[in-house]
Amino acid sequence: xxxxxxxxxxxxxxxxxELRTKEMFSAMFVFSILVIVIFNFAxxxxxxxxxxRAVAPGALWVAFAFSGILGLNRAFVMEKDRGCxxxxxxxxxxxxxxxFGKMLSTILFMLIVEAFMLPVFTAxxxxxxxxxxxxxxxxxxxxxxxxxxxxxxxxxxxxRAREVLxxxxxxxxxxxxxxxxxxxTAGVLDGLTMAEIARWLQLLVxxxxxxxxxxxxxxxxxxxx
Amino acid sequence: MKQAAEVREREPRAAPAPxxxxxxxxxxxxxxxxxxxxxxxVAEGEFLTLFGPNGAGKTTLIRxxxxxxxPSAGTIRLRGQDxxxxxxxxxxxxxLISHNPLLYGDLTADENLRFFARMYDLGxxxxxxxxxxxxxxxxARRRDPVRNYSRGMVQRLAxxxxxxxxxxxxxxxxxxxxxxLQAADMLRSxxxxxxxxxxxxxxxxxxxxxxxxxxxxxxxxxxxxxxxxGPRTGLDLVRMKQIYRDVTRLA
Amino acid sequence: MERTDKREPLLxxxxxxxxxxxxxxxxxxxxxAPDANLQSETGRYAQRIIYFHIATAWVGFxxxxxxxxxxxxxxxxxxxxxxxxxxxxxxxxxxxxxxVLVSGSIWARPAWGVWWVWDERLTISLIQFLIYVGYLMLRxxxxxxxxxxRFAAVYGVVAFISVPINFIAIRMWRTQHPLMFGTEEGGLGxxxxxxxxxxLITFTVWYVTLMWxxxxxxxxxxxxxxxxxxxxx
Numbered sequence: 149x150x151x152x153x154x155x156x157x158x159x160x161x162x163x164x165x166e167l168r169t170k171e172m173f174s175a176m177f178v179f180s181i182l183v184i185v186i187f188n189f190a191x192x193x194x195x196x197x198x199x200x201r202a203v204a205p206g207a208l209w210v211a212f213a214f215s216g217i218l219g220l221n222r223a224f225v226m227e228k229d230r231g232c233x234x235x236x237x238x239x240x241x242x243x244x245x246x247x248f249g250k251m252l253s254t255i256l257f258m259l260i261v262e263a264f265m266l267p268v269f270t271a272x273x274x275x276x277x278x279x280x281x282x283x284x285x286x287x288x289x290x291x292x293x294x295x296x297x298x299x300x301x302x303x304x305x306x307x308r309a310r311e312v313l314x315x316x317x318x319x320x321x322x323x324x325x326x327x328x329x330x331x332x333t334a335g336v337l338d339g340l341t342m343a344e345i346a347r348w349l350q351l352l353v354x355x356x357x358x359x360x361x362x363x364x365x366x367x368x369x370x371x372x373x
Numbered sequence: 374m375k376q377a378a379e380v381r382e383r384e385p386r387a388a389p390a391p392x393x394x395x396x397x398x399x400x401x402x403x404x405x406x407x408x409x410x411x412x413x414x415v416a417e418g419e420f421l422t423l424f425g426p427n428g429a430g431k432t433t434l435i436r437x438x439x440x441x442x443x444p445s446a447g448t449i450r451l452r453g454q455d456x457x458x459x460x461x462x463x464x465x466x467x468x469l470i471s472h473n474p475l476l477y478g479d480l481t482a483d484e485n486l487r488f489f490a491r492m493y494d495l496g497x498x499x500x501x502x503x504x505x506x507x508x509x510x511x512x513a514r515r516r517d518p519v520r521n522y523s524r525g526m527v528q529r530l531a532x533x534x535x536x537x538x539x540x541x542x543x544x545x546x547x548x549x550x551x552x553x554l555q556a557a558d559m560l561r562s563x564x565x566x567x568x569x570x571x572x573x574x575x576x577x578x579x580x581x582x583x584x585x586x587x588x589x590x591x592x593x594x595x596x597x598x599x600x601x602x603g604p605r606t607g608l609d610l611v612r613m614k615q616i617y618r619d620v621t622r623l624a
Numbered sequence: 625m626e627r628t629d630k631r632e633p634l635l636x637x638x639x640x641x642x643x644x645x646x647x648x649x650x651x652x653x654x655x656x657a658p659d660a661n662l663q664s665e666t667g668r669y670a671q672r673i674i675y676f677h678i679a680t681a682w683v684g685f686x687x688x689x690x691x692x693x694x695x696x697x698x699x700x701x702x703x704x705x706x707x708x709x710x711x712x713x714x715x716x717x718x719x720x721x722x723x724v725l726v727s728g729s730i731w732a733r734p735a736w737g738v739w740w741v742w743d744e745r746l747t748i749s750l751i752q753f754l755i756y757v758g759y760l761m762l763r764x765x766x767x768x769x770x771x772x773x774r775f776a777a778v779y780g781v782v783a784f785i786s787v788p789i790n791f792i793a794i795r796m797w798r799t800q801h802p803l804m805f806g807t808e809e810g811g812l813g814x815x816x817x818x819x820x821x822x823x824l825i826t827f828t829v830w831y832v833t834l835m836w837x838x839x840x841x842x843x844x845x846x847x848x849x850x851x852x853x854x855x856x857x
Contacts, residue, residue, distance in 0.1 A: 150494050157491035165479035168518060231473025235534075237441055238475070239492035240465035299782065303775050307765040316761060317779060320754045321786040324793035331797065351793055362785050366778045369699055373442040373771065403769030404849045445702075 154241040158249025159256065162223075166257065172222045176215040176261045183211035184272055204273045205333035209326055211265060212286075213293060216258050217315050220297040223250050224305035237371055247367040251298040251360070258290045275337055281345070282336050288352035289329035293322050295356060299363040302370045328352045390453030392417040392542055392573035393438060398447035400433050407433040409597035410447070415590075417541075418571040422584040424613075425594035426621055431577040432471075434594065435546040438575065439469045451542060465493060468540030470548045474531035478520035482511055482530050485519060486537055493538040505533040509559055525553035532556075532563055543567055545576045549583050561586070581613050593620045635836055642833040645826040649675070649819075657819035671735075675819055677727040679827035680720050681749060687717030687831065688752065688784060691759070695780035698773055704846070707773035710780055711763065712838035716831060718756040724749045744794045751790055755783045 166172055187207040191199070227233040227250075236246050266286075270277045297318050304313040319326075328351040335345035393415040400408040407430045415421045425431050436442040438449055440460040449456040451463050469475075476485050486505060490498040506512045509529040519527060528551070535543070548560055567574055568587050577594075578584040585591065585608065592602035593616070601620045653675035694710035697703070728746055729739045740746065762779055766772035 153494070154492055157488060160491075161477065161480065161484070161488045164484055165477060168479050226477075226479075230478060231471075231475055232477055234441055234471075234473060235475030235489070236492070238439060238464055238467065238469055239489070240461055240463075240494070241492065242461055296782065296786075299778070303762070303778065304765075306771070307762065307775070308767065309761070309765040313758075313761060313765055316754075317758045317783075320751045320758060320790075321783050323751055324786065324789045327793040327797050347796060351789070351796070355789060358785060358789070359782070362782055366699065366781055369774045369778055373436070401770075404846070404853045443702075 151241060151245055154239065155245050155249045155252065158236070158246065159253045162250070162253035163256070165226075172219055172257060173261065175222075176218050176257065177264055179218055180211040180215045180261060180265050181268065183207065183214060184269070188272075200273050201275060201334075201337055204269070204275050205330045205337060207273070208265075208269055208277075208333060209289070209330050212258070212262055212290070213319075213322070213326060215261055216254075216290070216293055216297065217318065219254055219257050219261075220294070220301040220318070221305075221311045221314055223254050223298070224301045225310065228305045233371065243368045243371055244364050246371065247298060247302070247363055248360075250302070251294050251363075254294040254298055255290055258294060259287065262286055262290065279336055281342065282333060285329055285332045285336065285349070285352070288349065288356055289325055292325040292352055292355035292359065295359040295363065296321055296325075299359075299367055299370060302367070306370075324351060325355050328355070390450070391415060392419070392452055393575065394448075394450040395434075395438065396448045396450075398434070398437060398449065399445045400430075400437060400442065401445050407597055408437070408444075411594070411597070411599055413592065413599055415573055415575060417573055420568050420574040420576070420587060420589045422588035422591045423575060423577040423594055424579065424581065424584055424591060424617060425577070426579060429594045430597040431594055432546055435469070435471070435544050435575065435577060439467050439544050440464055441469075465538065466541045468535040468538070468543045469546070470531060470535045470544070471546040472550065474527045474534075476519050476527065476530055476534060479518060481518050482506060482515045482522075482533075485530065486534060489534055489537055495538055501537060505537050508536075508563065509533045523553075524551060525556040528552050528556045529559055532560060536563065536567075541572055543572050543574045545574065547578055548576070549578065549580065581617060582610060585610060585613055593617060595621050635833075635840070638829075638833050638836065642826070642830045645822075645829055649679075649823045649826040652819040652822055657816050671731075673727050673731045675823040676827075677724065677731060678820070679823040680723040680727060681745075682824060683827045683831045684717055684721040684724050684749070684752065685787075686828070687713045687720060688756070688780075688787070690835075691717065691780045692784035695777035695784075698777040699781075702770075704773070707776070708839050708842045708846075709835075710773075710776060712835050712842060714756060714759050714776075714780070716834045716838060718753070718760060720831075721749060721753040721756055725753060744791075744797070747794050747797075748787075748791050751794075752787065755787075759783065 184207060187203065187210070191203050224233070227236065233246075237243060266277045266282075269275075297314075300317045300321070301314055304310060304317065307313055328348040332345045332348035332352070335348065391414045393413070395411055395413040398408050398411040398413075399406070411430070411434060413421075413434075423431055423434070433442065437444050438451075438456075440456055440463065444457075451459075452466065454463055456463060477488070480488065483502065483506075486502045487498060490501060495501055503512070506515055509532055511526065511530055511533065514522070514526065519530065522530065532548075545564075549557055552560060564574070564576075564587060576584060576588065585605070588605050590602065590604050591608065591613065593600050595601075601616060603616075653672050657672065657675065690713040691710045694706045694713065698706035698710060725746070728749065732741060732746075733739050759776060759779055763772055763776050766775055
């Protein structure tokens, strides 16, 4: 229980810091909107209907993934800058609590940004994104993405290249999340049944289970010299 | 070894295991070897100052003892327990003051201490935080984000953070570096408290005067080895300077 | 260092052997194997690249498996020897994976009329290649050798776990690759099997030879560095 309390302490600390600066949230949110704008230029989304429907799931997840990378980068660069990571490492708790704490706060920030983005998307793309199944897809996709992103961000924050390196390491590994999330989202927009998108959801669940487990076993090597 | 035995004679309590016991400690970073077989014992309640020129391995040793760094070889035992297996619970007893303040700039002093109180599972948080802030004289600024603090204030808060959980083993790595006069005084009084309350302390410094001030024993680390150690008794600054020069020039 | 010297003749022999085997495999693939039963003339010639293409892909993925195993070995023992194996295998794997992409494109042009299609195996090969590139970039971005080894090992493990998941995801996403066995059209006939498996063995021997050379090089580099440290003090 003490383990869980300490995980929550880390999440609480990240929330308090973010509420004070709002740096991460505003950067992620504005960036997401910019992604839509760029998609509009790139694919000329004036024509509504089929074309928009084809592009919307991809645009949605590109926006989520890229703004997620911004958040992930911040999460550990912030810990590294004043040597705060060492402060966490000194605490009498298994180091994996740091992983889960940072993962949870990243998931939380990503979900908040995504919650703001869904209505924006609905307005810009003219497709209805308010669907319980879609909510499930967003949560599962975000968890999987943050799960693998957190351990990689803990690494890249300690390298010379820092922010530059995270997307290069993360995107190939997280590709299944993006594929499954885009396909499942498209399925929902095309009005497929739950059974038809179930295999994509299974993939998202598998990813969201396997990677925290892998990170659990290797995280200590990432943070401890 | 001889000195540790003396300390034990002075305090004939039933505590056979020294608070800190370092055996044949080796730490290498690739082809660079920072520690080449360090043997060191610090008895419970003892205050050891570790002198040594830059690059002697002082910081690496402190990081190993504080469980931040995995040794390449050798063992570290704290309070009789092996650090490589019992690190998680042993960290409850370790306080570290280093070059980094280990504080969050976006949090206030209050929030920083509250966070660490939670990480250390401390009871009566409010009273502890009040006491710690009072001791370093930051009560008036407790609701300011740390990034608005001056360097001296940050250092003082770092001290408060390090002693918040009442550690029995204090590790101080060049704590005087970069402190203003006020913070240095504050640190000195905190150190005096620690020394008086039977804490085990290792202090590293290259400043002989500050290091000798309140130690029970002094040691010199040179090129990754303990090159000399001796009791404080009969050691004055002039003698220490002589020894330091001889040891670091030879070896 | 003496140990390396003693094994030197063996290494030279192995190098020579893999050289000869590559030449034989080349002969088998280009002349020895019968023509495929395909309609178009270009298709008939182009399919001969398959012998090398698949063998290259096999080594590309095998090398990453070795990097994964060596990564686990390193995390368990903190022994530099494992890190050298992981690094060597990743570097060789990168080159082979690039070979897969290039030979695949060369084949796709006459067979499908385009240089690239987002077919499942080409896509997974591309992602595998990018993972290799990320692995090497990560290594070059960390100064401290022990940290570099730790990070590389962790990434090797995490990325390797993602490969089968990637494969499943991409397979569910789309597939267009010709199946190599068991199908009538475009598959390998029994008398092509010999050439095919010979290439597979040849490339594996070649991989082992390259690994040996690369590991030896890294060890010599370590020895040199250690000598330098000794001289400087």
